Amino acid sequence: MTKHPTEWSTPDGAPPRAVQRAIERAARDDGSPEQVARLGAELARRLGVPSLSAMESARESIGSPRWSVGKSTLLRFGAVLGMSVAGVWAWSANVRTPVGPTFRAPPAAAPVQRDLSPVVEPLHEATPVPVPDPPHPAARARTVRAARGAEKPQASEEDSLAREAALMTRAHAQLRRDPAAALATTGEHQRLYPRGALTQEREAVAVAALRALRRDDEARSRERELERAFPGSPYLSAPGSSAQGNSQAGEQTPR
Amino acid sequence: VTRIVAHPHSIEVRFVAARPIPQFLVSPSFHDVFAEHAAFVLRVVRRLGVPPADVEDVAQEVFMIVHRKLGSYDGTSTLRTWLFGIARRVARDHRNKAHVRREQPQAKVCAGALRATQQLDFEERELRERLDRALDELDEDKRAVFVLFEMEGIAMNEVAAMLDCPLFTAYSRLREARARVRAALADMEGTEP
Numbered sequence: 001m002t003k004h005p006t007e008w009s010t011p012d013g014a015p016p017r018a019v020q021r022a023i024e025r026a027a028r029d030d031g032s033p034e035q036v037a038r039l040g041a042e043l044a045r046r047l048g049v050p051s052l053s054a055m056e057s058a059r060e061s062i063g064s065p066r067w068s069v070g071k072s073t074l075l076r077f078g079a080v081l082g083m084s085v086a087g088v089w090a091w092s093a094n095v096r097t098p099v100g101p102t103f104r105a106p107p108a109a110a111p112v113q114r115d116l117s118p119v120v121e122p123l124h125e126a127t128p129v130p131v132p133d134p135p136h137p138a139a140r141a142r143t144v145r146a147a148r149g150a151e152k153p154q155a156s157e158e159d160s161l162a163r164e165a166a167l168m169t170r171a172h173a174q175l176r177r178d179p180a181a182a183l184a185t186t187g188e189h190q191r192l193y194p195r196g197a198l199t200q201e202r203e204a205v206a207v208a209a210l211r212a213l214r215r216d217d218e219a220r221s222r223e224r225e226l227e228r229a230f231p232g233s234p235y236l237s238a239p240g241s242s243a244q245g246n247s248q249a250g251e252q253t254p255r
Numbered sequence: 256v257t258r259i260v261a262h263p264h265s266i267e268v269r270f271v272a273a274r275p276i277p278q279f280l281v282s283p284s285f286h287d288v289f290a291e292h293a294a295f296v297l298r299v300v301r302r303l304g305v306p307p308a309d310v311e312d313v314a315q316e317v318f319m320i321v322h323r324k325l326g327s328y329d330g331t332s333t334l335r336t337w338l339f340g341i342a343r344r345v346a347r348d349h350r351n352k353a354h355v356r357r358e359q360p361q362a363k364v365c366a367g368a369l370r371a372t373q374q375l376d377f378e379e380r381e382l383r384e385r386l387d388r389a390l391d392e393l394d395e396d397k398r399a400v401f402v403l404f405e406m407e408g409i410a411m412n413e414v415a416a417m418l419d420c421p422l423f424t425a426y427s428r429l430r431e432a433r434a435r436v437r438a439a440l441a442d443m444e445g446t447e448p
Binding site: 005006008009015016017018019021022023024025026027029030031032033035036038039040042043046047166170173174177178181184187188191 | 283287289290291293294295296297298301302310311314315318319322333334335378379380382383385386404405406407408409410411426429430433436437440441443444
């Protein structure tokens with residue numbers, strides 16, 4: 001059978017394992033939060049700007065070069081994620097139903113921190129979430145491979161959490177202006193951290209991005225998966241809403 | 256429970272109504288461009304062949320140009336495409352400079368003496384170096400397609416737009432780049448973590 005041009009000429013259409021590992025390594029090494037922070041600081045100096053708020057906030061959200069373990073780490077992530085959650089929530093609410101109280105109030109810091117626990121609900125074991133970028137079928141096979149390698153002791157937990165948070169910060173920043181890019185970033189997160197601590201946040205951003213791109217069917221199906229894997233997630237709309245009434249979607253207009 | 260089912264068109268209408276088109280959509284601020292794309296620029300210049308030690312300097316040059324020219328960005332291409340064009344030119348100029356130094360390959364370590372995690376890291380670093388060398392062997396166009404599609408995960412139609420080439424050409428370059436990369440790493444296939 002002729003393969004799609006985006007697939008590799010391997011039996012499963014995925015990149016050879018060695019190539020995949022090299023690419024995964026590059027993804028972890030290049031454009032690290034520490035590099036971004038250094039670049040921001042140097043640019044601020046060259047441009048003679050005493051305070052560059054966006055750069056400062058980028059630096060703040062991705063943290064200092066070395067992440068200390070313990071309470072301060074959790075508090076920092078809690079603060080970053082709290083803002084992200086509120087942002088995603090506000091965005092989703094605007095895109096979806098600006099007049100209806102369909103979304104719950106933004107969560108407080110406590111439930112967000114709960115998501116930082118190393119125990120992650122088996123979202124991808126029970127119900128594999130579709131890769132959000134259909135024109136890239138090779139990525140699907142990649143996800144499987146990434147999942148296989150995800151439990152290897154490749155980096156300390158806080159390092160990978162820092163990288164996850166940086167990816168999610170980027171995805172969230174992209175959401176408003178370039179939802180396609182935000183979706184691609186969630187795909188990148190999914191490839192690198194198929195069972196990451198910020199899976200719930202990633203899925204919420206992906207749903208919001210799909211909605212903004214008018215890919216409603218995919219958004220609904222992805223939201224259902226989110227609901228199934230994280231019942232009671234603060235990112236969900238009214239209980240059971242995404243699973244209900246889907247047959248009516250597109251037939252009814254909001255009032 | 257009253258359920259509101261959003262229709263695609265009404266999403267748009269409501270979205271526009273709820274949020275008037277902000278100024279940053281017309282002319283993004285430098286801060287926003289940096290916050291969203293700094294990591295992309297750093298990754299791309301590295302993967303287009305700028306030695307690791309020079310990556311931050313080159314990315315700085317890219318953003319200094321962005322700072323000067325942002326006002327002339329007219330939105331006819333995506334911001335990412337526009338940035339990639341600048342990054343590609345600056346990376347190319349840097350590579351063409353005679354004094355650019357190549358990274359010295361790391362000293363070979365006896366793999367047997369490494370602990371499991373160290374060995375994993377060692378293998379991965381070697382894989383990465385091999386990938387870099389394979390990319391160095393490619394011409395710039397093929398390299399760019401491989402970097403954008405395989406490493407950045409950008410959809411092929413956008414890759415073609417970024418490189419200003421027909422989709423078919425982009426696919427053809429991808430096929431050739433993959434074959435070269437695959438051949439360069441073929442003898443590492445047996446290494447499983």
